[in-house]
Amino acid sequence: MACVTEDFAKKCEIKQNEMLGRFVVAATNIKAGETLLLEEPTLVLPNVGDRRCSNCHKLTNTFCSKCQLLSLCDECAQHETFDCTRLAELKAQLQQEEDVQKLQTHAEIGLALKCLLLRESQEKQRQFEQMLQMEAHLELRRGSEIWCNYEEQVVAPLQAAGLLAHFRNGDQVNADLLQRLLGILDVNAFEIRAPERESAMRALYVRAGLFSHSCMPNLMAAIDDERRLKIYANRFIAAGEILYYCYTNVLLGTEERRHILKTGKYFDCNCARCLDPTELGTHLSSFVCATCACPGGYVVRQPGSGVWQCLLNAEHTLKPEFVANLLERAKEEIFHAKDDIYRYELLLAKLSRLLHGNHYVMLDLKQNIAAILRQILQNMAHRPSRKVYERKIRLCQEILLVLKVIQPGISRLKAIALYELANTQAELARKLYSEQEYGADELLAELQRTEIMLRESLRMLLYEPIATPEGNLARCMLRELKELQEDMKLLLVPSVGKAN
Numbered sequence: 001m002a003c004v005t006e007d008f009a010k011k012c013e014i015k016q017n018e019m020l021g022r023f024v025v026a027a028t029n030i031k032a033g034e035t036l037l038l039e040e041p042t043l044v045l046p047n048v049g050d051r052r053c054s055n056c057h058k059l060t061n062t063f064c065s066k067c068q069l070l071s072l073c074d075e076c077a078q079h080e081t082f083d084c085t086r087l088a089e090l091k092a093q094l095q096q097e098e099d100v101q102k103l104q105t106h107a108e109i110g111l112a113l114k115c116l117l118l119r120e121s122q123e124k125q126r127q128f129e130q131m132l133q134m135e136a137h138l139e140l141r142r143g144s145e146i147w148c149n150y151e152e153q154v155v156a157p158l159q160a161a162g163l164l165a166h167f168r169n170g171d172q173v174n175a176d177l178l179q180r181l182l183g184i185l186d187v188n189a190f191e192i193r194a195p196e197r198e199s200a201m202r203a204l205y206v207r208a209g210l211f212s213h214s215c216m217p218n219l220m221a222a223i224d225d226e227r228r229l230k231i232y233a234n235r236f237i238a239a240g241e242i243l244y245y246c247y248t249n250v251l252l253g254t255e256e257r258r259h260i261l262k263t264g265k266y267f268d269c270n271c272a273r274c275l276d277p278t279e280l281g282t283h284l285s286s287f288v289c290a291t292c293a294c295p296g297g298y299v300v301r302q303p304g305s306g307v308w309q310c311l312l313n314a315e316h317t318l319k320p321e322f323v324a325n326l327l328e329r330a331k332e333e334i335f336h337a338k339d340d341i342y343r344y345e346l347l348l349a350k351l352s353r354l355l356h357g358n359h360y361v362m363l364d365l366k367q368n369i370a371a372i373l374r375q376i377l378q379n380m381a382h383r384p385s386r387k388v389y390e391r392k393i394r395l396c397q398e399i400l401l402v403l404k405v406i407q408p409g410i411s412r413l414k415a416i417a418l419y420e421l422a423n424t425q426a427e428l429a430r431k432l433y434s435e436q437e438y439g440a441d442e443l444l445a446e447l448q449r450t451e452i453m454l455r456e457s458l459r460m461l462l463y464e465p466i467a468t469p470e471g472n473l474a475r476c477m478l479r480e481l482k483e484l485q486e487d488m489k490l491l492l493v494p495s496v497g498k499a500n
């Protein structure tokens with residue numbers, strides 16, 4: 001197996017039932033922050049449609065000159081020796097030169113070949129067997145769009161080239177095995193950071209792939225620069241509790257999360273958040289009821305019937321098509337407003353008449369605005385006014401209020417929002433002090449509040465592996481915390497602390 005630490009064997013128990021398939025429960029009581037699993041990836045792969053170098057994983061369109069079947073970028077001299085040698089042997093069996101070109105046509109062929117190479121290697125046999133036990137949802141996928149795409153782009157070309165028969169026990173390498181392997185990747189792979197900023201790829205972890213999903217999980221997953229996965233508890237977990245991490249983005253609405261889970265992972269999530277039409281009172285999916293003007297008149301989707309109904313008057317409803325169109329248009333407008341803070345603010349004001357202030361589209365806008373404000377505040381040449389600081393503080397507070405409900409335990413998102421809030425509050429206090437609007441006592445009180453928030457944020461980031469952006473942020477925060485304490489010491493000495 002790809003290296004797995006002993007924590008998993010000691011703290012976890014694998015079970016099985018009708019609804020979840022295989023799932024994992026806590027074998028002992030587990031403390032918040034405690035590690036349950038550290039695991040190396042069994043496979044690192046591009047997202048469907050992308051082609052990535054088999055060595056450095058950067059996007060590329062070139063192939064290895066030796067095996068000619070796996071991608072290799074111009075900057076890398078070689079990829080894994082076993083894979084390259086074995087593929088070169090297999091390629092030598094191809095009848096015609098154009099077969100190689102045909103096998104280079106669709107990027108997904110590379111995914112199937114990488115899975116089959118695990119099966120070829122003595123050393124990785126065990127990993128391949130474990131991979132084969134993973135859920136593929138073969139029957140639910142049979143005949144679906146994705147099945148037909150794989151049939152056309154992977155199975156048919158590999159069969160036509162006559163390559164499959166030359167793999168070990170080639171008679172067993174058939175269409176069903178290929179569909180199973182590709183299904184296993186789709187259902188189980190984790191999204192990981194790609195070498196290019198802001199793009200993603202996938203990695204398969206055979207142990208971590210056993211954990212079930214909840215939109216209110218008790219586990220966190222963190223992946224470091226070496227693509228080593230760490231799974232840790234985000235709260236105290238009692239022995240016997242089912243262990244869950246979240247397969248989707250927690251800052252999406254219920255319909256969107258459930259759609260992603262249904263179409264990509266083939267199940268209906270029935271967690272407490274999905275079953276509550278107000279999403280635990282956060283209103284992440286709620287619309288303003290245009291019919292009743294009273295506060296609290298929000299239209300929510302009833303989980304059983306799917307009807308969009310006002311919480312105050314059940315006769316006030318919205319048509320699902322109206323909801324879908326409005327959200328689609330709002331997302332398009334956000335996309336077109338890219339990085340223009342004035343357009344974002346206008347859109348936020350316009351949408352606030354239709355959507356709850358915590359609606360996930362509104363939160364997306366608020367996050368975008370806060371990110372631009374961060375850049376403005378970092379550039380002192382802009383000489384930002386008090387209002388700019390106050391706007392960012394307000395946005396951070398609004399985002400935090402939602403995160404506190406949907407991520408009550410240790411949360412990376414909450415830690416970052418808290419850090420942003422703390423920093424902005426401290427910067428504003430320093431500015432006001434330097435402009436003599438604050439005295440030393442007021443500045444000290446603000447910095448003390450900042451210290452509490454920074455400590456709280458740091459406490460949540462301490463469990464992140466060092467070689468991750470969040471681990472790095474934690475180190476910066478430690479430094480900033482020290483500087484803050486130095487400043488506070490100076491303020492405690494009255495003669496030094498006075499503004500001049």
Ligand SMILES: C[S@@+](CC[C@H](N)C(=O)[O-])C[C@H]1O[C@@H](n2cnc3c(N)ncnc32)[C@H](O)[C@@H]1O
Nearest residue numbers: 019020021022134135188209210212213265267
């Ligand atoms: C990553 S796998 C988890 C391990 C899998 N149960 C197995 O037997 O290998 C994801 C699959 O587990 C099942 N699953 C995970 N969480 C679930 C949930 N909350 N409700 C129902 N099924 C779930 C679904 O079949 C899903 O496609």
